[in-house]
Structures are given as structure tokens and as C-alpha cells.
Amino acid sequence: MKHFSLLILFIMSTSASLLSQQELKGVWQGLMVRDGIKEEQGMILYAQFEITDGSLSGKTRNEVYDTDLFAIKRLKGTASKNSLIFTEFVIEKKKNSTKTSWCNISSELTYNDSTGYLTGRYTSSDCKRNTGKIILYRSTAQFAATEEQTQSHLWVKNFLYTFKKGYPAQEIREKERKEFKFQPVYFDYDQAEIRQEYIPFLTKMARVVDGHSDLRIKVTGHTDGDGSDAYNMELSKRRAEGLVEFFVSKGLSKDRIVIEFKGEKEPIDTNATPEGKQNNRRVDFSFI
Secondary structure (H helix, E strand, O other): OHHHHHHHHHHHHHHHHHHHHHHOOEEEEEEEEEOOOOHHHOEEEEEEEEEEOOEEEEEEEEEOOOOOOEEEEEEEEEEOOOEEEEEEEEEEEEEOOOOOOOOOEEEEEEEOOOOOEEEEEEEEOOOOOOEEEEEEEEOOOOOOOOOOOOOOOOHHHHHHHHHHOOOOOHHHHHHHHHHOOOOOEEOOOOOOOOOHHHHHHHHHHHHHHHOOOOOOEEEEEOOOOOOOHHHHHHHHHHHHHHHHHHHHHOOOOHHHEEEEEOOOOOOOOOOOOHHHHHHHOEEEEEEO
8 A cells, every 4th residue: 555655746746847847838038148148138038848748848039129130949858847957059040230140048947836937057168158047938929930920029128027027928018907806996985095005906906907008997986875965976987097106106007097986876785784885985996
């Protein structure tokens, strides 16, 4: 029985390792940043990884930002649970300029489950003093094995913005957006100040929006039924504007926030009880 249990544990461990390796299979993109230069000056890097029983093969493609210069190289190496070790060994195709030299590199990359990034160090054996770091995220683009690029370089600016702010990789941010659960923010009677209890929720919402350049947020203010229509319309406006100020303080630009204010016109509960009135004193949210 003891030997059988050990066998089961071995099989489970091996299966988990193989599954992790397969998660690293596919196309990745990002930057290769040489030591001593800024990340904005890094070389664009695409990698296509093929993994079979711990053996790694595939290709890399370097592109010089905002040019048509490129090099496609073959790689070989090994894959373990969350890491890849590889060496580029031949340049298949390239387009040079007088200032460009293509260097084969060796690298060890590690995948971080929480951030979604594949990162590590590299060194070159045929170009002296060429060492640095690699930052990759899972790509939705096809690997370009010809001279033609499969996508423009417009993604680099957004990638650096989100990476430097400490946001996770694109696939994780997209999952967060899809799974994000909205909740109203409630207010005290006749007040527009944000309660401290909502700060973590609102901060997370701001980060989700900031991490998607094509995403905006709609903020809609409401009141209970006490007071005149005109007063309640102004109060709901102040509540919505207070949320706008909060989001701007977290780095969102105002043009990414749309506000509405409904006063007492759209209650979600009765105005005949204190509990119902509290539910109506709120701000609602949605992504647009």
C-alpha cells in the first residue's frame, strides 16, 4: 500500500509538472532590455515555444522599435515546472542596418502565476558585454516567421505603462475585468463624502480601468426621496463628482469617466423605511 501511494504521488506530481510546462507553450511577446539602458530603449522580442516531455524548441524574433529591422532565430533548451532554459543557436532570417548587430543569447525565464509575466536574465556568448533582462507576456498574435510583421509596435507604450505601475500581464488583467463584480457605494444622509469602507473596492476598480486603455467607467449618482427634486438632483451630482475626483486621484484621466446623476428618480428600494432610504442613497457603476 505504501509503494502504491508513492506511485500515485509520483504520477500526480509528474502530471502537474507536464501541465505547467504546457501552459508555457505558445507565443509570448515583450522586451529584451540590455543592462545600462532604459526599458523604453529595449529590443522587441517575440518567442514561440514548443515543449515536448521537458524538451524545449522554437524560435525567437527580435524587432527594433518603430523600424522594419528584424532577426529570426532558432532556439533549444529545457522546460521544467514554471521555467524555461534556452539558447539561440542559429539566425534564420534578418534585416540589418549599419548600426544593428544580432546576437544569439542564452536565458533562463521563470513564470509568475500571480503576475502572468515570464521574466529572467539573458547573456550573449558572441556579443561581449551584452547582458540584460527579458520581460514577456502571453501573446494573442501569430508568430511572424517571414519578413512581414504581424502587428505594429503601438502595444509597447501601453505594455511599459502597465508593467511599471505594477499591474499584472494582459491575460490576467482581462480575466480581472471579466470577473469584476460591481457593487453600489452608499452614502450617509444628505452627504456626498465617500465612506472609508469603500476605498479598497474603488481602488481596485480604478486599477482595472487603468489597466485597459480601451475601457471607461460610468458613474451614476442617486438619492433617497427626502427633499425637493432640484436639491436631490444636485446632491446626486455631487456624489457622482466625488467619485470622479477619487478616480482621478488614482491616475485615471477625466475623459475616461462618464457621470450621470438621477436624483431620486431611480430608487431601488422603498423610501418609506430608513433601510430603504439607505439603499437609495448610492452611486452605481458600469464599464463602457
